[in-house]
Amino acid sequence: MLALAVPVAMGLPMQVAAQDGELEEVIITGTRVADRSAADSPVPxxxxxxxxxxxxxxxxxxxxxxxxxxxxxxxxxxxxxxxxxxxxxxxxxxxxxxxxxxxxxxxxxxxxxxxxxxxxxxxxxxxxxxxxxxxxxxxxxxxxxxxxxxxxxxxxxxxxxxxxxxDDDEGFELVTKYGSTHEGDGTNYMVSANVGMPLGDNGFLNI
Incomplete structure (x- = not known):
């Protein structure tokens, strides 16, 4: 009888201590908040x-x-x-x-x-x-x-x-770039174009 009473007596203080503990601050982070801007963001x-x-x-x-x-x-x-x-x-x-x-x-x-x-x-x-x-x-x-x-x-x-x-649904843009170093090497160039077209009532096609 004594052996059974000892574990019960030891378990009671632990249960009381768990009830007396205060809940720490809980921080909830939302990664898809729509109205957050770069100015009020806590990170750079x-x-x-x-x-x-x-x-x-x-x-x-x-x-x-x-x-x-x-x-x-x-x-x-x-x-x-x-x-x-x-x-x-x-x-x-x-x-x-x-x-x-x-x-x-x-x-x-x-x-x-x-x-x-x-x-x-x-x-x-x-x-x-x-x-x-x-x-x-x-x-x-x-x-x-x-x-x-x-x-x-x-x-x-x-x-x-x-x-x-x-996501432009209209317009056309053409960009050309060319460059090289002072020594005349490292030549690079780029020619690219973009066009936007409407697709249905609310869609778009951008190429």
């Missing part, structure tokens, strides 16, 4: 319009981001096999695998190239090929320059890049 968010983005004197989306976005870096690899075509990009000094890339809010798939540059944070990384996104097709670019792994997972440790595509 940069919003670059498509026209501002295309005013940058470059023909590559990654070079445009490097010029416009703090902490975004991408290097030109002159002799690096496939890394010359698909250049690994870094945000906040972290690997390309730690940057989440979205297109219209949907996750963009990673490229098929694994970087091996003989050392550095990009070795073994399999990032998204940002150069595959044409700059003329962009309506705006949203950059979250802070960790967001609690909302988006481990892909967003360095931040989030969200590319919003144009």
């Amino acid at each position: 968010v940069d919003v670059i319009s498509g026209s501002e983005f295309r005013d940058v004197a470059s023909t590559d989306v990654q070079d445009m981001l490097r010029t416009s976005v703090p902490s975004f870096d991408v290097n030109t690899q002159p002799i690096s096999d496939a890394a010359t075509i698909s250049r690994p990009a870094n945000v906040r000094g972290l690997s390309p695998d730690n940057v989440l890339v979205l297109v219209n809010g949907k996750r963009r798939h990673r490229g098929s190239i694994i970087s091996f540059l003989g050392g550095g944070i990009s070795d073994g990384a399999q990032g998204v090929d940002l150069a595959a996104i044409p700059s003329l097709a962009l309506k705006q670019v949203e950059i979250l320059r802070d960790g967001a792994s609690s909302q988006y997972g481990s892909d967003a440790i360095a931040g989030v890049l969200n590319f919003l595509l144009r």
Whole structure:
């Protein structure tokens, strides 16, 4: 009888202590709040319009981001096999695998190239090929320059890049660019066009 009473007596103080404990502050984070703007966001968010983005004197989306976005870096690899075509990009000094890339809010798939540059944070990384996104097709670019792994997972440790595509239902735009270095090498050029057409009563077709 004594042996049965001991566990019961020991369990009572624990139950009382659990009832007396105060509930700590609970923070609820909403990732799809519609009325939130960049000004009242608690994290650093940069919003670059498509026209501002295309005013940058470059023909590559990654070079445009490097010029416009703090902490975004991408290097030109002159002799690096496939890394010359698909250049690994870094945000906040972290690997390309730690940057989440979205297109219209949907996750963009990673490229098929694994970087091996003989050392550095990009070795073994399999990032998204940002150069595959044409700059003329962009309506705006949203950059979250802070960790967001609690909302988006481990892909967003360095931040989030969200590319919003144009939804124009009318108009035509033609852009040509040409550039080279002072020595006459590194020549690059770009010719691109965009046209918007209505599709039905409420739809659009943007090419």
